[in-house]
Amino acid sequence: xxxxxxYVEQRxxxxxxxxxxxxxxxxxxxxxxxxxxIGACDAEMLGAYGATEVVVVEHPLLRExxxxxxxxxxxxxxxxxxxxxxxxxxxxxGKELAPRIAVLVxxxxxxDCIELSSDGNAIVAVRPLYAGKVRAAVRPLTDRVxxxxxxxxxxxxTTESAAxxxxxxxxxxxxxxxxxxxxxxxxxxxxxxxxxxxxxVVSGGRGMKGPEHFVLIEQLASALGGxxxxxxxxxxxxxxxxxxxxxxxxxxxxxxxxxxxxxxxAVQHLAGMSSSxxxxxxxxxxxxxxxxxxxYGIVGDxxxxxxxxxxxxxxxxxxxxx
Amino acid sequence: MNIxxxxxxxxxxxxxxxTIADGSxxxxxxxxxxxxxxxxxxxxxxxxxREKHGGxxxxxxxxxxxxxxxxxxxxxxxADRAAxxxxxxxDSFGVAVNIAAYARTMNADLVLMGRQSIDHDSFxxxxxxxxxxxxxxxxxxxxxxxxxxxxRAERDIEGGKEILEAxxxxxxxxxxxxxxxxxxxxxDIMKAKSKPIEVVEIQTAPPRVEMFQFSVPQLKRLGKIFxxxxxxxxxxxxxxxxxxxxx
Numbered sequence: 001x002x003x004x005x006x007y008v009e010q011r012x013x014x015x016x017x018x019x020x021x022x023x024x025x026x027x028x029x030x031x032x033x034x035x036x037x038i039g040a041c042d043a044e045m046l047g048a049y050g051a052t053e054v055v056v057v058e059h060p061l062l063r064e065x066x067x068x069x070x071x072x073x074x075x076x077x078x079x080x081x082x083x084x085x086x087x088x089x090x091x092x093x094g095k096e097l098a099p100r101i102a103v104l105v106x107x108x109x110x111x112d113c114i115e116l117s118s119d120g121n122a123i124v125a126v127r128p129l130y131a132g133k134v135r136a137a138v139r140p141l142t143d144r145v146x147x148x149x150x151x152x153x154x155x156x157x158t159t160e161s162a163a164x165x166x167x168x169x170x171x172x173x174x175x176x177x178x179x180x181x182x183x184x185x186x187x188x189x190x191x192x193x194x195x196x197x198x199x200x201v202v203s204g205g206r207g208m209k210g211p212e213h214f215v216l217i218e219q220l221a222s223a224l225g226g227x228x229x230x231x232x233x234x235x236x237x238x239x240x241x242x243x244x245x246x247x248x249x250x251x252x253x254x255x256x257x258x259x260x261x262x263x264x265x266a267v268q269h270l271a272g273m274s275s276s277x278x279x280x281x282x283x284x285x286x287x288x289x290x291x292x293x294x295x296y297g298i299v300g301d302x303x304x305x306x307x308x309x310x311x312x313x314x315x316x317x318x319x320x321x322x
Numbered sequence: 323m324n325i326x327x328x329x330x331x332x333x334x335x336x337x338x339x340x341t342i343a344d345g346s347x348x349x350x351x352x353x354x355x356x357x358x359x360x361x362x363x364x365x366x367x368x369x370x371x372r373e374k375h376g377g378x379x380x381x382x383x384x385x386x387x388x389x390x391x392x393x394x395x396x397x398x399x400x401a402d403r404a405a406x407x408x409x410x411x412x413d414s415f416g417v418a419v420n421i422a423a424y425a426r427t428m429n430a431d432l433v434l435m436g437r438q439s440i441d442h443d444s445f446x447x448x449x450x451x452x453x454x455x456x457x458x459x460x461x462x463x464x465x466x467x468x469x470x471x472x473x474r475a476e477r478d479i480e481g482g483k484e485i486l487e488a489x490x491x492x493x494x495x496x497x498x499x500x501x502x503x504x505x506x507x508x509x510d511i512m513k514a515k516s517k518p519i520e521v522v523e524i525q526t527a528p529p530r531v532e533m534f535q536f537s538v539p540q541l542k543r544l545g546k547i548f549x550x551x552x553x554x555x556x557x558x559x560x561x562x563x564x565x566x567x568x569x
Contacts, residue, residue: 067458067459068458091479092461092462092478092479092480092484095445095446095461096445096459096460096461099447099453100452103449103453103454104453109414109415109444109446109450109531111444111445111446112443112444129533129536130337130440130441131335131443133338133340134339134341134348134536134537134538134539135538136534136535136536137533137535137536138533138534139531139532141529141532142531180458180488180489181459181460181473181486181492182486182487182488183484183486184485184486186482186483186484187484187485188481192481193481194480194481196480197480200568200569224569242497242498243478248335248440249335249359252443257562257566257569267335267336268335268336270541271335277568278562278568279543280558292543294544294545295543295545295546296544296547296566297547298547298548298550299547299548299549300550305550305555308552309555309559316559316563316569
């Protein structure tokens with residue numbers, strides 16, 4: 001199909017992984033992949049993942065991030081080009097930005113896509129609905145389309161045929177009124193990996209019996225280099241912060257490995273983690289619904305099983321490094 | 323301050339959703355509908371902003387006749403007025419067009435909504451409505467301070483928070499944790515039952531996206547379940563390491 005553009009999300013010069021996932025997906029759709037970066041970027045790295053061209057969008061009013069101004073700038077670029085398809089990583093930033101661009105270029109917006117293909121000229125995607133209880137095939141009814149990809153559903157792969165992409169500059173027209181919202185500051189949760197960004201998530205539920213026992217979840221997550229997650233029940237009980245909640249009214253995660261400890265697997269929880277690549281569960285109730293969606297499971301007491309798991313995982317990690 | 327709070331009527335989180343036999347449509351018969359959980363925070367935030375700044379809170383929904391139920395909830399919680407766009411066939415863009423049109427008519431300074439509707443989970447409504455109105459927006463807000471026409475908000479992102487500054491008028495979608503929604507009192511619930519609900523003329527908008535095939539995903543997994551002996555735990559770890567290659 002015709003050219004596909006990809007929005008480059010970067011923070012402090014670091015390009016976010018969902019951008020590479022989108023580039024890889026774009027490569028499967030088109031020979032010509034244009035990466036759109038606000039300000040300078042590592043063009044060579046974008047090329048390694050499949051960008052054939054890089055467009056650096058430059059304007060003094062874009063130095064402080066504003067979703068509004070970035071949307072205006074990217075929409076101007078898209079309107080000035082023959083590009084009909086824009087892919088965006090479905091991150092916090094991407095999900096806020098993409099619908100705005102779609103309105104400005106009169107495109108159909110397809111959020112949270114987990115599969116993409118092209119049927120001749122038009123894009124067809126699959127997306128979950130109702131927290132993953134059903135899936136829908138979607139297609140745009142408009143000439144242009146903006147697609148947001150659920151993170152970690154498309155594998156980012158470098159391409160062997162990568163050439164250094166050509167780099168050009170685009171200067172949009174931006175006014176002060178285009179930046180009536182501006183990002184002022186980012187506060188990082190220091191030393192804490194987020195469930196949305198981690199390759200491994202270890203979650204605890206009511207089976208942990210109390211907030212004091214989450215130290216076990218933290219130790220297991222730390223042994224694996226993963227993030228700590230929690231079920232709604234324990235967040236509602238105040239044992240863990242909402243930022244760790246996985247499920248329909250929390251975060252939807254798709255890590256490489258999800259380990260559910262003492263979580264029975266209510267449908268609302270499954271909604272938030274069922275697109276994980278590998279699911280493991282530890283629960284003392286052999287009939288817990290979580291085992292029906294698990295690849296690997298242990299029926300047993302979390303308080304006895306987790307310490308043994310940590311020990312064995314540490315042994316493997318040690319063997320790998322020695 | 324003119325505050326518009328947009329709410330939606332969605333299947334209960336525990337509802338079983340499936341498709342009709344040929345996958346051409348969803349099977350939603352017998353499903354129980356509720357006020358979208360995130361919209362409770364939006365209603366509460368609207369009421370709190372009105373308490374601080376004065377003004378009017380209007381609750382709006384786009385949906386079928388039965389969706390009036392959630393407007394009654396909003397009225398019982400304290401909204402001044404309620405309105406419905408009586409359509410259940412618009413796509414997300416069409417819903418946004420109707421919300422934007424209403425916001426324009428009432429000259430809204432602040433448009434609030436939940437961060438997502440738990441039916442389509444698109445997280446798109448705040449940005450779409452704002453773009454249609456040529457206004458700024460902030461999504462997934464967990465803290466909101468408005469003084470004069472300056473907006474300061476915190477929003478949740480991966481691994482932290484962003485602090486943003488903006489100006490009114492603005493569209494904001496809110497996150498759990500921004501407030502503790504109040505429970506309506508019984509007399510207010512009774513009073514809300516007889517309050518009028520404005521029926522708004524539908525703005526037609528051609529759909530921009532089509533969903534054409536539905537399926538129920540196979541959640542079937544390997545299902546290798548072990549006991550808790552030392553040997554079995556060792557095998558579990560070995561499989562994660564050597565077979566699944568995830569640790």
